[in-house]
Amino acid sequence: MRLEARLRDSARRFGNKIALVAGDVRLTYAGLDAQSDRLAASLARAGVKPGDRVLMLLDNGHEAVTSFFGAWKAGAVPCPLHPSIKADKLAIILESTEAAAILTQARQQMVVNAAVAGAKSRPIMIVAQADAGRDTGEALRFEEAVAREPKAPPREFRNEEALALLIHTSGSTGRPKGVMLTHVNVQAACDAIASYLDNTADDIVLSVLPLSFGYGITQMVTMVTVGGTLVLEKSFAFPRKILERLAEVKATGFPLVPPMAALIAGMKDLEPGFLPQLRYITSAAAAMPPAFTERLQRLFPATRLFLMYGQTECLRATYLPPDEIARRPLSVGKAIPGTRAFVIDEDGFPAPPDVVGELVVEGPHVMSGYWGDSLTSLRALSPVADGRRLHTGDLFRTDADGFLYFVSRRDDIIKTRGEKVSPQEVERVLYALPGIREAVVGGIDDPVFGQAIRAYVVIEDGAVLTEREIIRHCAGQLEDYMVPKSVEFRDALPRTTTGKIRLGAGETNEIIRENVA
Template identity: 55%
Template sequence: MRIERYLGLSAAARPDKTALVADRRRLDYREFDDLTDRLATTLATNGVKRGDRVLVFMDNCREAAVSIFTVLKAGAVFCLVNPSTKADKLAYIVADCEPAAVLTLARLMPVVSEALAGCDSVFVASTHGTDDAVPAGAVSLTACLAAEARPLAHGGTDSDLAMLVYTSGSTGRPKGVMMSHGNCDAAAGSITTYLQNTPDDIILNVLPLAFDYGLYQLLMAVRLGATLVLEKSFAFPQAIFERIREERVTGLPLVPTMAAMILRMRGLEPGFLPNLRYITNTAAALPPAHIERLRELFPGVRLYSMYGLTECKRCTYLPPEQLALRPGSVGIAIPGTEVMVLDGADRPVPPGIAGELVVRGPHVMQGYWRDAEATARVLRPGPDPGEKVLHTGDLFTRDAEGYLYFVGRRDDIIKTRGEKVAPKEVEAVLHRHPAIAEAVVVGVPDPILGQAVCAIVVSADPALAERDVIRHCARHLEDFMVPKLVEFRPALPKTDTGKVSRRLAAETVQAAP
């Protein structure tokens, strides 16, 4: 199914139902559908056609949600860009995907103007500034949303591209992940199936819409005819908790940094969010110690530990009833897909042996935008004729029942004293220390060891010392896995999506005297 049909179907079935709560404003499905029709007409009038790319450069706001479905109704491909993106990176994305239009906010227009220097043919629509003046170089997005709508017949199919998602670019320039309407529909349908979502769900999302985990909260809510409460950040958790209680929220997507913030808070009583039905986590695995404490704080709430990557959205989930038995697992393949753990010759490895995770299914991306070489490295022939499967580059083990355990990125493995150390295994032990709020483990060059294991720690207790951390690890880890270096930081470096950046952490350690 094409993604824009989600909105039309939900508007027909539940026109008066609240679709979106953003900036304290409510938008029902009838209004949502009507606004997207109006803006899609404006895009078409200004030359946007089937297959064109349109950048949506906004934070979590009503206009961003409207823009996403608008682009799809015009038959075009949306490309969400994080609002913290600087002009040089935005210029790279512009040059790479050659957008026909940019939809943005007044405060971001200086970045847009710099990135679009020399691109006079790009249509730009922006919200008004504080003085009600439309920024130079743009038309009024507000006026576009008030324009007359007319039917659009773009002739698109499910195999058309729906979105380009640019990866974080941990090495080199970011790559545009191409996802078709069919890819997105398969992923959204699978996830809502195992989460047991219904139209009665009310989901609160603080994750950036430019992060596919945040984006899919919108797609899944509209697919179901549910309600999405959109907030800009988790910087003030108590305010978010109040919103959750006010809106009677049933679903809360988290990333590990948010979980760590919650667990550091004082005075929270079990059951303090009475309407909450489920919590999800992805981006990085939750440490088992954090899972245990979250289960105590949210009794009766279903906690889903999941694993995914942009190239296929979601790979695995752990059924909540398995948490007590396999707290370190990220579960099994999501419905309608298959995952395999293979060796270097593409042969299945026995239980307990690490291999590369390979993913099959209708949610696997079409490839990287205009990068055939990078695409060929990760999309390789599968078991069926003509099939392409996704080689993730992530190392996993599986147990005898087929449940999967994340070991680490192939490039993250630390080689010390001739031994291989998976940072996640050391981090799991560090997170069991009650005085450690967050931790990341990296390898740093060492003339004798090859690499030394370094723990970078955010402490919840100022009395915690390096020797305390090393002693704790020595009680639970083999000698070669015990950190040789411990650094204390007020915070860990994070990506725009809130995920701890191991690469940035390693760079700062290496730069230290």
């Protein structure tokens, strides 16, 4: 069953039940189904054809959820992007995907216009949240797109192997990689997740996770699949308000990332058991420090805590059952249902316990490849009987019982705030600032962010730059999660015997650690 068909099915079964709460907007399943029908018809009238890519720059809100299902009902491929994306990166993705449409919010329209201005293609634009008197140019207003009744029901598509998502993630080269996930991939991952979380129509999941990456998207799909309710919040900037909101909506599920757990764990005035309806908490995107796990378990004694690991390329790979946390607090568990995850040695054979090797993941949830990059796809994937094998590039080990433990990343991608950051991309921005002679970027351990980005720079003779000026420069060129949190000034940067400042593939952090220790 394709993803939009799951919404139609839930609309038939749970028509008047609340499917989505986003700010002041509440949509029933029937309402979400009808609204996404109207958006699909508007996309088709504007020229979007089956298989076309639709870029989405949208905060967590009803517009984003409607846009996913509207695109799927038009036979198109949603390409969700972080709303803070800059024009130069958006232009690269626009050219690569040859997008037929862009859905954005009014406050991002200038960024989109700048990206489109330098592009060969001219996608249609749909703008949400534009004030009544605002001139949106040739762009269609989202509110108008979802208000116009279609002349006929949207066409029903049957091909489950068609692309469902194109999610862009940073690669080791710094250029965005488009991860291609089919309807089968997404539904296989979400069915597995819903099975071990025991999701039902009684669940109310509150999510602050952006709908621009996999962990957030799975909350939407699993709730629609089981007929539950998704409550969307835009950020975790005010943790206490989110905790109050959890109580207010009587949330039964709360997905988070370790930086959020760190903020909750740091609140000393919270009473254990203050959210009695909360049935489970999930954590992914980075390793959860055992101290945070223990604090969460004390605060939520009746809540089940699931520690998970995944990559965009398969959405979810492993989970640790809650009753195993006390015995294996550092483990990320075993493969999700219906899949395999194991460690291989350098020769490609299963590695014995406690031997470090590469984690490989097999199953129907593994992506079909990288957009426009057959060589990288060939290196990362190989066929197996029930899907594909993904070479994750991450180093793991197993214990004697087969439970998996993350060791390190084979490349030098920095994982901060649940996002992946390419050092090369940040370094390019640093080098664009007059006065910087040399620069290298690394991740340092941080109790809140998992890793924090630190820039090490050498200033030109006679130049005067402050840490604040460098960070402000980066903030003007990069998404907020990519901006260095600190800058260290050096007289010189460490070099290898070949004269390189950094080698990539994990060696940057080694050089930095050697010189910072």
